[in-house]
Amino acid sequence: MTVFPDFASIEMAHKRIEAYIHRTPILTCETLNRIADAQLIFKCENFQKVGAFKFRGASNAVLQLSEKEAADGVTTHSSGNHAQALSLAAKERGIPAYIVMPRTAPKVKVEAVKGYGARVTFCEPTLQAREEMLREVQERTGATFIHPYNHNHVISGQGTAAKELLEEFKDLDIVMAPVGGGGLLSGTAISTKHMAPNTLVWAAEPKGADDAYRSFHEKALIPSLQPQTIADGLLTSLGSITFQIIREQVDDILLAKEESIVKAMKLIWERMKIVVEPSAAVPLAAILDSPYRFKGKKVGIILSGGNVDLGKLPF
Amino acid sequence: MTVFPDFASIEMAHKRIEAYIHRTPILTCETLNRIADAQLIFKCENFQKVGAFKFRGASNAVLQLSEKEAADGVTTHSSGNHAQALSLAAKERGIPAYIVMPRTAPKVKVEAVKGYGARVTFCEPTLQAREEMLREVQERTGATFIHPYNHNHVISGQGTAAKELLEEFKDLDIVMAPVGGGGLLSGTAISTKHMAPNTLVWAAEPKGADDAYRSFHEKALIPSLQPQTIADGLLTSLGSITFQIIREQVDDILLAKEESIVKAMKLIWERMKIVVEPSAAVPLAAILDSPYRFKGKKVGIILSGGNVDLGKLPF
Numbered sequence: 001m002t003v004f005p006d007f008a009s010i011e012m013a014h015k016r017i018e019a020y021i022h023r024t025p026i027l028t029c030e031t032l033n034r035i036a037d038a039q040l041i042f043k044c045e046n047f048q049k050v051g052a053f054k055f056r057g058a059s060n061a062v063l064q065l066s067e068k069e070a071a072d073g074v075t076t077h078s079s080g081n082h083a084q085a086l087s088l089a090a091k092e093r094g095i096p097a098y099i100v101m102p103r104t105a106p107k108v109k110v111e112a113v114k115g116y117g118a119r120v121t122f123c124e125p126t127l128q129a130r131e132e133m134l135r136e137v138q139e140r141t142g143a144t145f146i147h148p149y150n151h152n153h154v155i156s157g158q159g160t161a162a163k164e165l166l167e168e169f170k171d172l173d174i175v176m177a178p179v180g181g182g183g184l185l186s187g188t189a190i191s192t193k194h195m196a197p198n199t200l201v202w203a204a205e206p207k208g209a210d211d212a213y214r215s216f217h218e219k220a221l222i223p224s225l226q227p228q229t230i231a232d233g234l235l236t237s238l239g240s241i242t243f244q245i246i247r248e249q250v251d252d253i254l255l256a257k258e259e260s261i262v263k264a265m266k267l268i269w270e271r272m273k274i275v276v277e278p279s280a281a282v283p284l285a286a287i288l289d290s291p292y293r294f295k296g297k298k299v300g301i302i303l304s305g306g307n308v309d310l311g312k313l314p315f
Numbered sequence: 316m317t318v319f320p321d322f323a324s325i326e327m328a329h330k331r332i333e334a335y336i337h338r339t340p341i342l343t344c345e346t347l348n349r350i351a352d353a354q355l356i357f358k359c360e361n362f363q364k365v366g367a368f369k370f371r372g373a374s375n376a377v378l379q380l381s382e383k384e385a386a387d388g389v390t391t392h393s394s395g396n397h398a399q400a401l402s403l404a405a406k407e408r409g410i411p412a413y414i415v416m417p418r419t420a421p422k423v424k425v426e427a428v429k430g431y432g433a434r435v436t437f438c439e440p441t442l443q444a445r446e447e448m449l450r451e452v453q454e455r456t457g458a459t460f461i462h463p464y465n466h467n468h469v470i471s472g473q474g475t476a477a478k479e480l481l482e483e484f485k486d487l488d489i490v491m492a493p494v495g496g497g498g499l500l501s502g503t504a505i506s507t508k509h510m511a512p513n514t515l516v517w518a519a520e521p522k523g524a525d526d527a528y529r530s531f532h533e534k535a536l537i538p539s540l541q542p543q544t545i546a547d548g549l550l551t552s553l554g555s556i557t558f559q560i561i562r563e564q565v566d567d568i569l570l571a572k573e574e575s576i577v578k579a580m581k582l583i584w585e586r587m588k589i590v591v592e593p594s595a596a597v598p599l600a601a602i603l604d605s606p607y608r609f610k611g612k613k614v615g616i617i618l619s620g621g622n623v624d625l626g627k628l629p630f
Contacts, residue, residue, distance in 0.1 A: 046588045273621035275588040306588035
């Protein structure tokens with residue numbers, strides 16, 4: 001029988017990682033409240049270390065390795081926030097991190113990962129090549145693979161963001177998180193359903209990458225094929241663990257139009273004066289696309305991250 | 316004899332406006348500390364209402380009008396942050412604001428001012444035309460002219476930002492603010508010299524708009540002629556009051572290269588995940604240009620604002 005993470009594991013994760021993570025600020029914005037005709041409470045994980053919530057899960061996973069496992073280091077394949085998060089978490093424990101990246105990864109991301117002291121191995125930009133190279137690295141180094149989201153310790157770590165939000169705001173009608181692989185959403189759902197059983201948990205997903213939406217409604221894991229969205233953190237498919245948790249504990253998944261994602265991102269930058277990545281703007285985009293569902297509600301939103309290439313902005 | 320604002324007037328201003336303004340957050344960033352080899356403490360006025368410190372001074376000026384004066388409203392000529400600040404301050408007191416703007420002002424700025432309920436009068440884009448139109452509006456309405464910086468109540472209001480900073484960080488080696496007309500810098504100097512007499516007050520100014528630097532060193536008010544800088548909040552000349560305060564209470568004015576302003580702005584966006592306007596990045600740019608003067612120091616920096624046209628970014 002598979003054991004899924006529960007709220008106790010999130011509480012333990014929080015104790016384990018709290019000296020390493022930032023307790024990120026929670027912001028509100030009168031203008032956005034007026035636009036949405038709702039009360040929006042933003043949990044700002046763009047201010048988290050490495051600029052994304054991913055550092056919570058990576059830290060929790062790295063800190064749970066035994067001394068023996070830790071000595072051989074950790075590995076993953078990623079060109080995104082998880083790679084940076086795992087690299088920094090490994091650096092803080094003083095163990096090696098081996099990151100497999102496609103040779104087409106943007107130079108700035110490669111440099112960021114190297115800046116945290118990780119060793120980068122390049123591969124061809126296909127899933128098969130990435131997985132093969134990962135196995136090769138594992139065999140060569142003995143490093144432990146830390147999956148970016150389909151991993152109990154990672155999910156428990158991500159759940160600490162919603163836990164912090166609900167510790168300060170107990171009376172939310174809805175909590176929203178974006179969904180890509182489902183790690184953040186799973187952790188958010190577990191924390192919310194335990195701490196505030198009457199609060200709804202809604203995910204937001206780009207219309208152009210709606211595999212979680214379809215999986216949720218068809219009650220079967222449908223992989224993400226050829227996703228088309230600016231929200232580059234939400235391209236992946238759900239995993240076996242995250243899909244199960246989402247099926248059981250998430251109340252609904254809402255879709256956001258591509259132009260609404262850009263509009264929501266611009267609103268957050270202009271009105272809140274903070275830098276968020278497109279993926280982080282997806283919940284607000286979903287609100288703009290379905291305003292009648294939010295009218296008068298008090299809505300907690302996890303702003304997932306702020307890592308964006310300033311040379312390639314959509315506005 | 317002219318009476319200049321002193322710390323008592325800043326304390327009174329703070330009591331007067333504190334229910335209206337945001338007490339803005341103070342942020343630090345390990346990466347920027349590492350880059351500067353100094354400890355940087357940022358007072359984030361980009362999170363102030365209307366997105367800039369200007370709301371402090373405008374509120375203080377509007378709240379000090381007598382009932383009779385207030386009834387006739389306030390007026391100014393500005394296409395920048397002061398226009399929005401004065402409009403909102405007037406709206407919050409329930410009195411009219413008349414803003415004279417050049418007919419070439421960006422539509423987004425005109426709309427922002429109108430959004431706060433102000434009445435906009437357009438004029439030709441010359442200083443002479445602006446001043447003539449302002450007189451015309453004053454004669455027609457009886458409104459009180461609130462100068463954007465050369466005004467005791469405005470200066471006292473701006474000084475509350477540094478007061479808040481120094482209430483939390485008493486042991487700064489240096490406090491820095493950008494200088495344009497000198498309202499923020501004057502208020503910052505008065506607060507700092509009273510609250511932390513051993514702390515140095517340094518201004519930062521774009522090399523392409525160095526009139527304050529030259530005025531300071533030549534001990535005579537030199538107007539700003541044909542300034543060339545991306546820092547569009549710092550184009551104006553000092554005023555008679557601000558120049559006098561700066562001469563007496565500011566320890567030095569540092570210049571920042573244009574490319575350093577863009578670099579500093581990008582660093583703040585990328586590393587701190589906050590949106591600041593070019594003018595706000597000038598102190599960090601000055602630090603990057605003269606690193607030896609800051610090595611190992613604890614430096615308070617007023618981030619003046621975050622109003623920037625996302626469609627016209629320099630990177």
